[in-house]
Amino acid sequence: MAVALQVVGLVLxxxxxxxxxxxxxxxxxKVRSQIxxxxxxxxxxxxxxxxxxxxxxxxxxxxxxxxxxxxPIHLQTCRALMILSLLLSLAAIIxxxxxxxxxxxxxxSERVKEQVALSGGVLFILSGLFTLIAVSWYAARVxxxxxxxxxxxxxxxxxxGLYLGWVSASLALLGGSMLCCSCRKTQPTPVTRQFSYSxxxxxxxxxxxxxxxxxxxxxxxxxxxx
Numbered sequence: 001m002a003v004a005l006q007v008v009g010l011v012l013x014x015x016x017x018x019x020x021x022x023x024x025x026x027x028x029x030k031v032r033s034q035i036x037x038x039x040x041x042x043x044x045x046x047x048x049x050x051x052x053x054x055x056x057x058x059x060x061x062x063x064x065x066x067x068x069x070x071x072p073i074h075l076q077t078c079r080a081l082m083i084l085s086l087l088l089s090l091a092a093i094i095x096x097x098x099x100x101x102x103x104x105x106x107x108x109s110e111r112v113k114e115q116v117a118l119s120g121g122v123l124f125i126l127s128g129l130f131t132l133i134a135v136s137w138y139a140a141r142v143x144x145x146x147x148x149x150x151x152x153x154x155x156x157x158x159x160x161g162l163y164l165g166w167v168s169a170s171l172a173l174l175g176g177s178m179l180c181c182s183c184r185k186t187q188p189t190p191v192t193r194q195f196s197y198s199x200x201x202x203x204x205x206x207x208x209x210x211x212x213x214x215x216x217x218x219x220x221x222x223x224x225x226x
């Protein structure tokens with residue numbers, strides 16, 4: 001049962017890392033709302049790294065953000081969190097492979113392998129939390145700007161990149177939890193010393209014979225033989 005949990009948790013973690021990569025490289029974190037768009041044949045969408053515009057003819061033009069320090073604080077933080085989540089997921093995959101019970105790498109005991117697998121599960125959980133924070137914060141800003149009546153910029157809606165982030169965070173959290181649950185804490189059995197004593201006091205055993213002194217004879221009987 002523990003081996004199956006570890007394998008399934010590792011597969012979910014690998015899938016989470018792949019979806020996280022697609023999420024971070026996606027340019028569809030927010031899409032321009034069609035309510036304010038003058039023409040329905042043009043779309044504008046943005047991601048963490050660039051802003052793009054597309055037409056119904058299939059032409060897409062993207063431009064990278066020219067500055068880093070001039071970007072909003074939430075965008076810089078989301079970039080850092082997504083990069084950290086990818087690095088943690090990659091480290092968690094390597095650590096989890098080393099901690100699987102079905103792998104034989106080096107001379108690690110079962111106790112050490114359980115601790116390594118537990119570390120991999122914790123790294124997956126941290127990666128999922130970082131992705132969840134980044135995606136949720138970005139989505140909260142998009143929703144806040146959309147419903148803010150005093151906002152003077154272009155109004156955007158949630159894009160598919162955010163949904164990819166939520167899916168990857170769920171996979172990472174689930175995979176890490178399964179890896180942690182596979183490492184159950186086992187209490188060591190107390191060592192009791194058993195002492196065995198053998199007694200050979202039975203009549204059938206051949207032990208050392210004990211000789212006792214004979215009782216003295218009566219004086220009257222001794223006189224009879226004289």
